[in-house]
Amino acid sequence: MSSRRIVVAGGGAAGFFAAITCAQAAPDAEVTVLEKGPQFLSKVRISGGGRCNLTHACFEPRELASYYPRGGQALIAPFNTFQAADTVAWFESRGVKLKTEKDGRMFPATNSSQTVIDCLLGQARSAGVKLVLNCGVEAATKRPEGGFDLALSGDAPPSPVTRPPSPVTCDRLLLATGGCRVPALAQLAVELGHTLVPPVPSLFTFHLETPWVRRLAGVSVEAAEVSVPGTGLRERGALLLTHRGLSGPAILRLSAWGARELHGRDYRFPLQVNWLPHLGTEALAAALQSRRDAHPARFVVNVPLAPLTARLWEQLVLAAGIPGDTRWAALSRAGRHALVEQLQRTELPVMGKSLNQDEFVTCGGVRLGEVNFKTMESRLCPGLYFAGELLDMDGLTGGFNFQAAWTTGWLAGQALAQ
Numbered sequence: 001m002s003s004r005r006i007v008v009a010g011g012g013a014a015g016f017f018a019a020i021t022c023a024q025a026a027p028d029a030e031v032t033v034l035e036k037g038p039q040f041l042s043k044v045r046i047s048g049g050g051r052c053n054l055t056h057a058c059f060e061p062r063e064l065a066s067y068y069p070r071g072g073q074a075l076i077a078p079f080n081t082f083q084a085a086d087t088v089a090w091f092e093s094r095g096v097k098l099k100t101e102k103d104g105r106m107f108p109a110t111n112s113s114q115t116v117i118d119c120l121l122g123q124a125r126s127a128g129v130k131l132v133l134n135c136g137v138e139a140a141t142k143r144p145e146g147g148f149d150l151a152l153s154g155d156a157p158p159s160p161v162t163r164p165p166s167p168v169t170c171d172r173l174l175l176a177t178g179g180c181r182v183p184a185l186a187q188l189a190v191e192l193g194h195t196l197v198p199p200v201p202s203l204f205t206f207h208l209e210t211p212w213v214r215r216l217a218g219v220s221v222e223a224a225e226v227s228v229p230g231t232g233l234r235e236r237g238a239l240l241l242t243h244r245g246l247s248g249p250a251i252l253r254l255s256a257w258g259a260r261e262l263h264g265r266d267y268r269f270p271l272q273v274n275w276l277p278h279l280g281t282e283a284l285a286a287a288l289q290s291r292r293d294a295h296p297a298r299f300v301v302n303v304p305l306a307p308l309t310a311r312l313w314e315q316l317v318l319a320a321g322i323p324g325d326t327r328w329a330a331l332s333r334a335g336r337h338a339l340v341e342q343l344q345r346t347e348l349p350v351m352g353k354s355l356n357q358d359e360f361v362t363c364g365g366v367r368l369g370e371v372n373f374k375t376m377e378s379r380l381c382p383g384l385y386f387a388g389e390l391l392d393m394d395g396l397t398g399g400f401n402f403q404a405a406w407t408t409g410w411l412a413g414q415a416l417a418q
Contacts, residue, residue: 003026003028003029004026004029004030004171004172005029005030005032005147005169005170005171005172006019006022006029006030006031006032006170006171006172006173006174006416007032007034007137007148007150007168007170007172007173007174008031008032008033008034008174008176009034009136009137009173009174009175009176009177009188010033010034010035010036010174010175010176010177010178010388010390011033011034011035011037011040011041011131011133012040012041012042012043012044012176012178012388012405013041013043013044013120013388013402013405013406013409014176014387014388014389014405014406014408014409014412015033015035015174015176015177015387015388015409016033016040016041016120016124016409017120017387017405017406017409017410017413018174018176018385018387018408018409018410018412018413018416019031019033019124019127019129019174019413020120020123020124020127020129020413021409021410021412021413021414021417022412022413022414022416022417023124023127023128023129023417024123024127025413025414025417026416026417026418027127027128029416029417030130031127031128031129031130031416032129032130032131032132032170033124033129033130033131033132034132034135034136034137034152035131035132035133035134035135035136036134036135036136036137036153036154036177037133037134038133038134039133040117040120040121040131040133041116041117041120041121043178044113044116044117044120044402045113045114045117046113047113047402048105048107048113050112050113051107051108051111051112051113052107052108052112052113052115052116053105053106053107053398053399053402054087054091054098054106054107054108054116054399054402054403054406055084055087055088055098055106055399055402055403055406056084056104056105056106056398056399056400056403057084057100057104057105057106058084058104059083059084059085061076061079061080061083062076062079064079064083064084064400064403065079067395067396067398067400068393068394068395068396068400068404069202069256069257069259069363069394069395069396070259070363070392070393070394071368071391071392071393071394071395071404072393074368074373074393075373075393075404075407077373077374078373078374078407078408078411079407081407081410081411082406082407082410082411083403083407084106084399084403086406086410087403087406087407088106090406091108091116091119094119094123095119096108096115096116096119097109097110103249103398104398104399105398105399106399134154135152135153135154136152136153136154137150137151137152137153137173137188138151138152138153139151139188139191140173140188140191140192142192142381142383142384143169146171146382146383147169147170147171147172147383148169148170148172148173148383148384149167149168149169150167150168150169150170150173151167152167152168171383172383172384172385172416173383173384173385174376174384174385174386174387174412174416175188175189175384175385175386175387175390176386176387176388176390176409176412177390178388178389178390179199179361179362179364179365179389179390186199186365186366186390189366189386189390192378192380192381192384193378193380193381194366194367194370194378194380194381195366195367195370196364196365196366196367196392197364197365197366197367197392198364199362199363199364199365200259200260200263200362200363200364201255201259201263201353201355201361201362201363202255202256202259202361202362202363202394203252203255203256203355203361203394203396203397204252204255204353204354204355205242205244205245205246205247205251205252205255205353205354206245206246206247206251206255206267206271206350206352206353207244207245207267207350207351207352207353207354208244208245208246208348208349208350208351209349209351210348210349212315212318212319213241213245213246213315213348214241214242214243214244214245215315216241216311216312216315217241217242217243218240218241218242219240219241219309219311219312220238220239220240220241220248221238221239221275221307221308221312222238222307223236223237223238223277223278224236224237224238224239224250224273224274224275224277225250225273225274225277226239226246226250226251226254226271226272226273226274227254227271227272227274228254228258228261228262228269228270228271228272229270229272229347231258231261233254233257233258233261234254235250235251235253235254235257236250236277237249237250237253238250239251239273241312244354245350245351246271246348249397249398252396252397253396253397255353256361256363256394256395256396256397259363259394260363262353267350267351267352267353268349268350268351268352269349269350270347270348270349270350271347271348271349271350272345272346272347272348273345273346273348274343274344274345274346275308275312275316275343275344275346276305276308276343276344281340281344284340284343284344285336285340287305288305288331288336288339288340289336291303291305291328292328292329292331292336295328296327296328296329297327297328297329298327298328299324299325299326299327299328300317300322300326300327300328300331300339301313301314301317301318301322301324301326302314303328305343316339316342316343316346317339317342319342319346320335320338320339320341320342321335321338322335322338322339361389361394361395361401362389362394363392363394364392365389365390365391365392365393366386366390366391366392367392368391368392368393371386371391373411374411374415375411375412375414375415376408376411376412376415377412377415385412385415385416386408386412387405387408387409387411387412388404388405388408388409389401389404389405391408
């Protein structure tokens with residue numbers, strides 16, 4: 001007879017990691033994962049373009065916490081207990097070798113998210129975790145004597161998995177239902193006394209209607225600087241021009257730090273781009289003068305300034321008001337000034353956004369002050385635990401959101417096992 005029954009609502013990264021950790025630490029516990037959808041670990045499957053960017057090579061807890069626009073302070077102590085190095089050790093000790101890319105992102109050496117999924121499914125099954133698909137927790141009621149009554153929803157799962165009868169009872173409940181963009185997923189926490197910080201999207205790309213930008217779809221810049229005038233939002237990194245506007249790490253980081261402010265502007269705001277942030281105004285003017293001296297008879301549009309591509313350079317020259325048939329020798333001082341301004345402060349009107357499909361991250365969720373981050377247990381409802389994106393915390397792109405899932409899942413699993 002099991003000494004206690006534990007239910008994990010949500011079959012994603014955080015829920016699985018908590019269930020495995022709990023079952024391995026307390027073999028006598030009955031641990032069940034209930035997933036409302038038709039498959040487990042769906043976000044793991046598509047992460048990183050199907051390669052699964054499962055953490056980041058940042059092994060100092062305080063530095064690691066700095067990559068979280070919301071929740072970083074609360075994660076410092078948890079990262080001192082279980083951080084990226086522990087994630088690497090956990091997976092590699094279970095046969096998943098990892099590799100680090102030059103930007104710090106870490107992937108399975110197989111370049112396949114299926115490797116991570118197979119590992120988590122295998123560990124859960126070997127630890128005796130009951131895995132149930134197509135079965136969500138529709139309502140949860142706190143029992144006066146302790147524990148919870150759960151009403152279940154969803155269709156009966158296919159054999160051989162046996163759907164628990166509804167309602168079910170459990171001694172402890174972990175909510176790991178993911179981001180609260182879908183209100184029903186967060187309603188359980190509200191019903192049990194918690195407060196939700198209103199969710200808004202994070203990690204999104206920018207829509208532009210500027211024709212010359214959209215014509216350059218596929219062009220990338222390795223290190224541009226993007227900013228929103230009138231705010232403190234400024235990021236530097238790779239920039240990708242798309243058929244809808246702008247994407248890439250610099251845009252995703254800017255959207256994460258500015259999630260609430262940009263939401264408040266209805267995703268309509270001016271964006272400034274410095275295409276050559278490594279050059280100051282004087283250095284840039286000198287570089288243009290050098291080209292004027294070296295290539296006086298050539299057209300300005302045909303002599304790009306490295307590392308900008310020829311296509312991008314041509315469009316920037318034209319956007320500066322310099323005709324395509326202007327030769328360097330004929331480029332006036334005013335023309336050079338206009339080109340410097342364009343290269344350092346291209347202003348583009350943002351007209352909307354698209355979610356980054358590899359991440360699906362929201363900002364918002366259960367208020368962090370209502371959770372004990374040593375155990376991930378609710379401060380308001382004993383026996384209730386949280387892990388992952390349902391909490392009001394979110395990280396930048398690059399494996400940080402998965403790391404928060406592993407860390408909070410591990411802490412919750414350890415506490416559930418006690």
